[in-house]
Amino acid sequence: MTLAPHFAGGRDYLAACTLGLPPRATVAAVSADLQAAASGRPDVAAATRAVEDARRSYAHLVHAPVSGVAIAAQTSVAVSLIAAAVPDGAEVLCPEGDFASLVAPFAHAGRGVRLRSVPLSRLADEVTAETWLVAFSLVQSATGEVADAAGIAAAAARAGARTLCDLTQAAGWLPVDATLFDATVCHAYKWLCAPRGVGFLTLSPALARELRPVHAGWYSGDDPWASCYGVSAPLASDARRFDVSPAWQAFVGAAPALALFASADPAAVHAHTTGLAARFRAGMDLDEPPRPSAIVTWPDAEGCALARLTASGMIASGRAGRARVAFHVFNDEGDVDRALSALRGRLSAPLTVAL
The missing domain is CATH 3.40.640.10 (Type I PLP-dependent aspartate aminotransferase-like (Major domain))
Known part of the structure; x- marks a missing residue:
């Protein structure tokens, strides 16, 4: 059972770990x-x-x-x-x-x-x-x-x-x-x-x-x-x-x-969400965790990575000095690839955000 059609939105929304989107x-x-x-x-x-x-x-x-x-x-x-x-x-x-x-x-x-x-x-x-x-x-x-x-x-x-x-x-x-x-x-x-x-x-x-x-x-x-x-x-x-x-x-x-x-089929949902997370980890060159997770975090003490995602129109979150993205049933590989594209300049000069 594909759940994505049951949601009106979700593109570029990587924050189900903060707040889920209501289905139609x-x-x-x-x-x-x-x-x-x-x-x-x-x-x-x-x-x-x-x-x-x-x-x-x-x-x-x-x-x-x-x-x-x-x-x-x-x-x-x-x-x-x-x-x-x-x-x-x-x-x-x-x-x-x-x-x-x-x-x-x-x-x-x-x-x-x-x-x-x-x-x-x-x-x-x-x-x-x-x-x-x-x-x-x-x-x-x-x-x-x-x-x-x-x-x-x-x-x-x-x-x-x-x-x-x-x-x-x-x-x-x-x-x-x-x-x-x-x-x-x-x-x-x-x-x-x-x-x-x-x-x-x-x-x-x-x-x-x-x-x-x-x-x-x-x-x-x-x-x-x-x-x-x-x-x-x-x-x-x-x-x-x-x-x-x-x-x-x-x-x-x-x-x-x-x-x-x-x-829904719980195994299918698990495979979909963790598969997207694995694709993101591979693109970010992050280690795979011992147990697959739909949430991916990495050090981002100054918030530069989160700022890049936000500037690209993506919704993500930051917790405890780490950037955090989540992949749910309304996300697809396009969300992963757009997030990776937004972050590819992370090793160059950091983006400055006015607070």
């Missing part, structure tokens, strides 16, 4: 919802169906049971649910330089919780009997490096530690299996091309039993529409007890985007 169906769904609301006919029932459609599509995409998927609005809020369950004084192990939304809730958990950071390449080796949780991004935002998920999960299991994996920079181009981990989080506005404000939390039954629904609200109820008032209504018996109140319009747009990616 998402634009149509949100536009129709806005028009209905503007005419005095908002459809709350349809928005609620969109939430559940999005949940099912996401569960299919990451190979998780629907009963194990909770909806979220931000990854940091979902992570804070797990941070609240870390025992006093326990150790949380994470990679150096991982994204703040994943690690900050543990750094500020208090109660003597210890956050220890090590190089990603050594994460599995550093798990000890003192480690309560290993928290890491499957794909690093700053570098595009893909973690050895199976090795990390196996090391954690041997030590009796739990695992939390952030799929935000992976789901949508990298085939993932959320059941490999005790918990995963994902914000869908990047590679899944959904509106911002749509996220997901997956939980194993064992970890779910250890968590308190500290963000419980009306949508956490077994029957949300019967949970609007008071505290007598029971919470859902599955992961929905950890739901937050959904941003309806965002989910209206997310449902068709997630359905699109859930229906």
Whole structure:
């Protein structure tokens, strides 16, 4: 299944790792919802169906049971649910330089919780009997490096530690299996091309039993529409007890985007995106990573490479002193070749950008 025709744009856009482009169906769904609301006919029932459609599509995409998927609005809020369950004084192990939304809730958990950071390449080796949780991004935002998920999960299991994996920079181009981990989080506005404000939390039954629904609200109820008032209504018996109140319009747009990616061939998407990245690395004479990635980064402390791409009309990004480009389903070899052409003068006098 070729996904490019489902997008109106994408040429010279190399920043899916920053913000995904909405597919045509998402634009149509949100536009129709806005028009209905503007005419005095908002459809709350349809928005609620969109939430559940999005949940099912996401569960299919990451190979998780629907009963194990909770909806979220931000990854940091979902992570804070797990941070609240870390025992006093326990150790949380994470990679150096991982994204703040994943690690900050543990750094500020208090109660003597210890956050220890090590190089990603050594994460599995550093798990000890003192480690309560290993928290890491499957794909690093700053570098595009893909973690050895199976090795990390196996090391954690041997030590009796739990695992939390952030799929935000992976789901949508990298085939993932959320059941490999005790918990995963994902914000869908990047590679899944959904509106911002749509996220997901997956939980194993064992970890779910250890968590308190500290963000419980009306949508956490077994029957949300019967949970609007008071505290007598029971919470859902599955992961929905950890739901937050959904941003309806965002989910209206997310449902068709997630359905699109859930229906795609994950192997084909992976081959397409990593193939374009490999073509770019070859043109830049960059080393191939141990595990293929759709994100390519290289040192660019002064921002010269990013400035060249921008001056050529291309949209890219820079993170942690590195230039960063990403290749998604709406990109093709022409995008790669135009980016390389823009960068071929990188060894000559740097382009000066007025700030």
